[in-house]
Amino acid sequence: MPSLPMLAREFYERPPDTVARALLGKVLVRRHEGQRLAGRIVEVEAYQGLDDPAAHAFAGKTPRNAVLFGPPGVAYVYFIYGMHYCLNISCEPEGQAGCVLLRALEPLEGLETMAELRGLDADAPPRLLASGPGRLCQALGITRTTHNGIDVTSRRAGLHVEDDGTAPEKIEALPRVGIRKAAERPLRFVIAGNRFVSR
DNA sequence: GGAGCGATGTCCT
DNA sequence: GGACATCGCTCCG
Numbered sequence: 268m269p270s271l272p273m274l275a276r277e278f279y280e281r282p283p284d285t286v287a288r289a290l291l292g293k294v295l296v297r298r299h300e301g302q303r304l305a306g307r308i309v310e311v312e313a314y315q316g317l318d319d320p321a322a323h324a325f326a327g328k329t330p331r332n333a334v335l336f337g338p339p340g341v342a343y344v345y346f347i348y349g350m351h352y353c354l355n356i357s358c359e360p361e362g363q364a365g366c367v368l369l370r371a372l373e374p375l376e377g378l379e380t381m382a383e384l385r386g387l388d389a390d391a392p393p394r395l396l397a398s399g400p401g402r403l404c405q406a407l408g409i410t411r412t413t414h415n416g417i418d419v420t421s422r423r424a425g426l427h428v429e430d431d432g433t434a435p436e437k438i439e440a441l442p443r444v445g446i447r448k449a450a451e452r453p454l455r456f457v458i459a460g461n462r463f464v465s466r
Numbered sequence: 467g468g469a470g471c472g473a474t475g476t477c478c479t
Numbered sequence: 480g481g482a483c484a485t486c487g488c489t490c491c492g
Contacts, residue, residue, distance in 0.1 A: 348485050349473065349483090350474055353485085368484060400484070400485070444485095
């Protein structure tokens with residue numbers, strides 16, 4: 268099965284809101300025990316650097332958020348609320364913090380495995396598989412120890428983003444979810460009308 | 467179908 | 480010690 272063009276480092280070497288919009292419609296691919304798990308990115312959020320109070324990078328570089336200050340195109344995975352992981356991809360040139368949070372996928376390949384990883388029946392509604400940042404990580408088997416700091420512009424890493432040539436018809440900009448600071452900024456982007464957007 | 471809420475680990479103050 | 484970029488369950492309409 269031929270692979271589609273993969274997004275390269277330059278794609279991510281731009282401001283987070285630009286990268287966030289550009290990621291909508293692209294396909295996130297994870298190689299899990301030899302099997303391809305894939306889903307179309309339908310919901311993202313942009314987190315800026317030192318001028319974004321809601322961003323992990325806001326308070327400066329720490330061991331936890333160090334990935335954000337490194338090169339673009341690297342996975343930043345963190346653990347939240349004692350039970351969930353969230354997947355981000357770092358943006359901006361090296362030394363400058365910023366990232367895009369992946370919030371929801373429209374499942375395309377490997378749905379049965381995703382259901383299994385989620386602890387659901389094989390015939391569970393696809394909407395329950397990866398609509399929401401915690402669900403997305405669980406459906407793809409992504410954890411901090413296995414994926415934080417890996418390069419998503421390398422095929423060998425087992426996690427990358429492909430471009431199948433389709434573009435969203437319409438993108439909607441909304442406030443970000445679940446934050447208190449800078450909550451009014453419209454930095455959440457969704458494919459308008461897509462059923463797999465969270466909530 | 468929607469509001470309310472508890473669970474639970476890690477990081478930083 | 481408190482905050483936290485969430486989820487799924489309960490209860491109510």
